[in-house]
Amino acid sequence: MGKSKSNRFKRPQFTGVGLPVRHEEEEEEEEEEEPTCPAQELLEKLQSPSPDVRELACASISRAVQQSLSIPNFLHRDAVKRLGPLLLDGSLAVRETAAGALRNLSACGGPEVCEDMVKKDILTPLTSLLRECCAGLEASSLSTTAQKHPVEDVANEAVNLLWNLCESSCQALSVFNKAGLLDVVFQCLETHTHNVELALSAAHCLHTVTEDNPELLCSINVAALATLENILGLSSPDMSHYHLRTLAAGTMWNLKSSLSAARQAHTLSAVAATLSQCLALDTGVLIPQLREAEKARYALGVAAPSVDTGSQRVGGGTDMVAMEEEEEEGAGHKRNGKRPVKDDFSDLLPRDKGELRDALALLAAQQTSLEIIVNMCCSDDPSDDEWEASSSDDSEAGPDTLCDGLSGLMSPLCLSADVHAVLVNHSIPEKVLKKTQFPCREAMEVCQQNPAWKCLLKKMQQVQNRALTCLHNILCAMDVESLGGAQALQGAAQHLSSLVFSAPEIPKEEEFLEAVTSAMRSLLQTIASTNLPQCMSPQQLMSLSEAAMCCEVVSVRVNALAILGITGSTLAKEKGTADTLQMIGNALLQVASKDPNLVVNGEALDALLDVFSDGFEAEKAARNIQLLSALKTLQPIFKSKIRKEGRGKYSPEQLCVLHNIKVNLRRFIGYMETVMKT
Structure with missing residues (x-):
């Protein structure tokens, strides 16, 4: 999606409704004779005998559905059923742009649209497409050339669509389990040696489908675990590989119950080491360095030409900022950090934005690391907004049986000895506390000075918010000595107070307020005890x-x-x-x-x-x-x-x-x- 197709045709510029500029006058004349809906017109072009026209229509739909107000127009005209067959089109380019359009529809439409897509059986052609992609990947692996196979771009769009559907729909997850798609996604993950973009998409999908999915655990074999362990052991300094490693770590954590006791200890240590190394990266230093590297490259005239983003879910730069504002998740995120609409756009940036892609990958890796630690410190207890119950003896309960069987829900968070040990040994609490600081002033200034980099501002704030939530869970789950003793607690208390009271007014951003008050509540309770x-x-x-x-x-x-x-x-x-x-x-x-x-x-x-x-x-x-x-x-x-x-x-x-x-x-x-x- 969004790749250059110069060997076939050069994609034209688009008007506001996604139609080619050179046809604008012609379309206006047609509308004077008989007004038509842009959605209807684009969907009709999907039936064109020309692959180029079908591809252009898919690309235009992909752009159009980025505006949430346009989505109902497409859904009411059976866009899913019309795009579905194009996943198996004879043209690879049409397959790619059709999968990209459906990906955008699922991502920008949210959970309700994803459920609707599953009900309209989009998974049947998608499953067939993924299997055909894997056949192409196998053939590519036997090739002696180092070039990326065109089917990998198709696979990337298809895996992203699968990821979106499985994250939002239980029915999609059930189909994933029964259709045996785990092997397909692992095959895409194994492309990390030469195509980290596809591997990242597969890693995201695996991280999602392995969470709270016991039915899938029996499908995990030795080869799959070896692939994940191999990724955990990567030593590349590339930011995309850091992100890949954190997603592999999250998947391994999800799979922990399927591991043998001997393997669990080794895996747990590898997971904690990966998260610790990721959190040790200093975004306040790295982001300004990346921006300076980009400016130096531009000054030398090395930048690649801008790539068309017609089929991208988000069109880069300022469009990304607008989409992030529209997709704001609000303060009520789950403990595991899952969101109804994903906000990782790094694979959708033009190719001349390599340094920005690295910065996004860095922040995404740290956010993912923090979310994994949140889960590592979580039992199955209710979140704080459901409280811990005050004690009362059974004689006072009367006939009301609401509390029956809920005593387990009221227990405090707890850690196993193994988890507790690896978190302490890898200095996770200290590194989490450091990430709760406000984003570095130098990094903020760098991002504010360039429109394309402004999307990082919200990402940095999200990392801080996740760190505060993570700190809350750590405080609930660890004893005072493990947290560094009384002096460390008082230092943490002063730090949290400075976050809230350093400015003339208390910050009003809801997600920050929820995270910081949760952390303060846990810390004050620990101090009081x-x-x-x-x-x-x-x-x-x-x-x-x-x-x-x-x-x-x-x-x-x-x-x-x-x-x-x-x-x-x-x-x-x-x-x-x-x-x-x-x-x-x-x-x-x-x-x-x-x-x-x-x-x-x-x-x-x-x-x-x-x-x-x-x-x-x-x-x-x-x-x-x-x-x-x-x-x-x-x-x-x-x-x-x-x-x-x-x-x-x-x-x-x-x-x-x-x-x-x-x-x-x-x-x-x-x-x-x-x-x-x-």
Whole structure:
């Protein structure tokens, strides 16, 4: 996709609707006679007897569907069914551009479009195409020439389409398993010695299809594992190979349960070493160096001519920035970092952007590394926005059975001894903490000065956000000594505080807020459990809370409330803190009574119970804010909201936590009534 086809024809420039400029007047005349839809016209050209016309139509569709508003026009006219047969067209160029158009449609349309494509049986021609590509790859491997076989470009588009579908559709994943496509993708992966672009596409696909897919594990053979281990052992300094190695490491982690005990230890060490080496790369130094190398190459006139991007998913440079803005994933990303629409565009850049491709590969490799570490530190517990349940004995639970069988979900994150050891031995916690820093000023300036490089700004921010999420999981899963002891924790606390409070205003970007408040919450909890002094002043605490309460993301508000609760419960043990506790108590009561989300109401009440559960200062503050009266007023409202809203809007795990808070609130009111009488 997007390759030069000078041996056949030179692709013309495109108008806004993807039609050749030289035909613009002719098309306008036709529209005057009988107005037609550009989508319909392009789809009709797919039936042309001329391969060049079919290829041009596919390329134009590929460009058009990059604009999400145009996608329904194509879907309503059976674009998938019309493009599908062209995957097996007699012309390799048509196959490539048809696969590219479908790839763009799946990537820009998102999960719903992918599901629709699977329902329309796009996987049948795609599977046939992939098998034919592999036959071509086998023939190419026997050739004595070093040239890349044309079928590899077709395979690259096909594998990317398969990757998109399997990431978004369970049905596609099921077809992948049953059709035996694993061998096909591994064959594409083995091209890494001469075609890293195709190998990267295959590695992405493998990383996706091997996650949470036990049905596939029995298909993994010794040769496949040897291929992955060979890639892990690559020593090339090329950034694309770093990215390839991290994806292979993620696949090996996904396959760990299929390995023998003897092989697991070796593999785990190789995975950790790969991730550690990738995170050790300093983007603040490398990105400016890459940009300088590009400028020097241009000054010497060495740059290759610009390549047409007619069939590319994203047309490079500023178009990439626009697409990234449209595809912004929001703050609610999963723990494993999977996104509904992928944002790796490095294989779609023109060939004269080699240094920019390297920079993108570097950042993608580091983001992937961090996401793998997140999973390594994760058990199957719910994320923090589902909370850990307060304890309550079975006698208080009553007839409600929501909590039955959920005790395992409420346990803390934990690491096996082997995982714990390799993370510590390879200094993963320290390297993750370093990646939580704001992007280097020099690297930011380099990217801001060149339109084509501006796409890296968001990538650098995403690496920071993933590092913060990763730090949160590490803090939840490791003990204090493994994290470097009390001094290291206090240093980390000061660092996180500087991220939030160094600017005149607290950053409002939702994904950053979610990641940084999660990390702060975990760190403050760890500090509190070791009786270390807290790192935030009351003024900072309240300003963070106020900023978080304005955020629409529920987990950000929940994290801020938990931070208030943790800090308040620590302050309650100190003398002269009643005024601060009073301020915290009023803030929590305000949220408990007025926030529209029941989960947030519950977290505010839970934090109140933590802050005012014990101590002279807490008792004094509770009297001043008339806490008992306020809680008695809130109690029936909270119970009513659980009964009316709970089952329809919240998960069983969340309802279990809400039920526990309801029980603990009743107990706490009884305790407060006794205290206030004395």
